[in-house]
Amino acid sequence: MNDVREKKIFVGLSGGVDSAVSAALLQRAGAKVIGVFIKGWYPPGMPCTWASERRDAMRVAARLHIPFQTLDASAEYKKSVIDYLVSEYRAGRTPNPDVMCNREVKFGAFYRYAMEAGADAIATGHYRAGEKDQSYFLWAVPKAVLDATLFPVGEMDKSAVRALAKKFNLPVAEKRDSQGVCFLGSVSVREFLEQEFGSDNPAILYTIGQRVEGGYVVSKDVEQKTIAVAKTRPPGACEVMFTDSNWFSDASHTTEAQYRYRGPRVSGRVENSRFIADTALPEVPAPGQSIVFYDKEILIGGGIIAI
Numbered sequence: 001m002n003d004v005r006e007k008k009i010f011v012g013l014s015g016g017v018d019s020a021v022s023a024a025l026l027q028r029a030g031a032k033v034i035g036v037f038i039k040g041w042y043p044p045g046m047p048c049t050w051a052s053e054r055r056d057a058m059r060v061a062a063r064l065h066i067p068f069q070t071l072d073a074s075a076e077y078k079k080s081v082i083d084y085l086v087s088e089y090r091a092g093r094t095p096n097p098d099v100m101c102n103r104e105v106k107f108g109a110f111y112r113y114a115m116e117a118g119a120d121a122i123a124t125g126h127y128r129a130g131e132k133d134q135s136y137f138l139w140a141v142p143k144a145v146l147d148a149t150l151f152p153v154g155e156m157d158k159s160a161v162r163a164l165a166k167k168f169n170l171p172v173a174e175k176r177d178s179q180g181v182c183f184l185g186s187v188s189v190r191e192f193l194e195q196e197f198g199s200d201n202p203a204i205l206y207t208i209g210q211r212v213e214g215g216y217v218v219s220k221d222v223e224q225k226t227i228a229v230a231k232t233r234p235p236g237a238c239e240v241m242f243t244d245s246n247w248f249s250d251a252s253h254t255t256e257a258q259y260r261y262r263g264p265r266v267s268g269r270v271e272n273s274r275f276i277a278d279t280a281l282p283e284v285p286a287p288g289q290s291i292v293f294y295d296k297e298i299l300i301g302g303g304i305i306a307i
Helices: 017-028 050-064 074-090 097-116 143-147 158-167 189-197
Strands: 008-012 032-039 068-072 121-123 215-221 226-230 239-247 254-258 265-271 274-277 290-295 298-305
Touching (some): 008 017, 017 032, 017 050, 017 121, 032 050, 032 097, 050 068, 068 097, 074 189, 097 121
Parallel strands (some): 008 032, 008 121
Antiparallel strands (some): 215 226, 239 274, 239 298, 254 290, 265 274
16 A cells, blocks of 8 residues: 555445455554445345445444445446346346446546545555456446555455454444345345346346256247256357457557456456457356456456357
8 A cells, every 4th residue: 555644545335344454554554535425326125234234334434434425326327237137137238337337436436536626546346466466357437547556355265354343343344245246235136136027037147157957058038938958068269359448558469368257367468349268168258247367466458248
């Protein structure tokens, strides 16, 4: 973490332990910290936890004696995340809403809000290394925004973060990690899709490569409401086409690609808008998901899988 003494830094306080410790570390490093809870859009008629999350974020700010603000980003959530998700599933693809949530909301609306208020930088509780590495979800964030973002716990282990939360006597030190998609909270994507589309179209509810009764999904037809299942998971090809790329550094040399969160990284090279693997991929990538590129452990860019 660079010298942040006397710097005005807006920290996205989610109500969880990671962002709470991030705020505490910045404060102890001499920064002028402002805590901001980002309120998103939530499916009507479904369980909603934003009020309790905001309360926890507020309690953290009170414990640290820092200003607390709420940013209503529901319009950005609805337009850039929800509407995007629905249109992609309707087209038979499997989108990654967390990627768009980061680009458009956590590092979009929040970044603009902070800069307009005179912030020197923003900070979040994302991890960028180790078992909890979340860099896979950051590939679409503009380089200029990432350059203006601090990740105080980015290189830490979760156990170390929790130990610091206890040391700092933060009110969320014992709080369990959130398991949901960023904008749905405790609601699963499947529950949301069933509310939006009904439960009679497996082509929308299932993903290419997903394990189902009888084997694995190998193809699907949204219009016919059908999926094809094979007993074994078919291997992927050696090439993956992608669109909407975003780069942080040169990708013309041999690199590694990850095409599923927590999935394997495969070596290969990037040529224009395709990744050419050194060997056949162990599984078929799902159209609509992200393919993310690394130079060793350094995130260098990514795109959306087209085939």
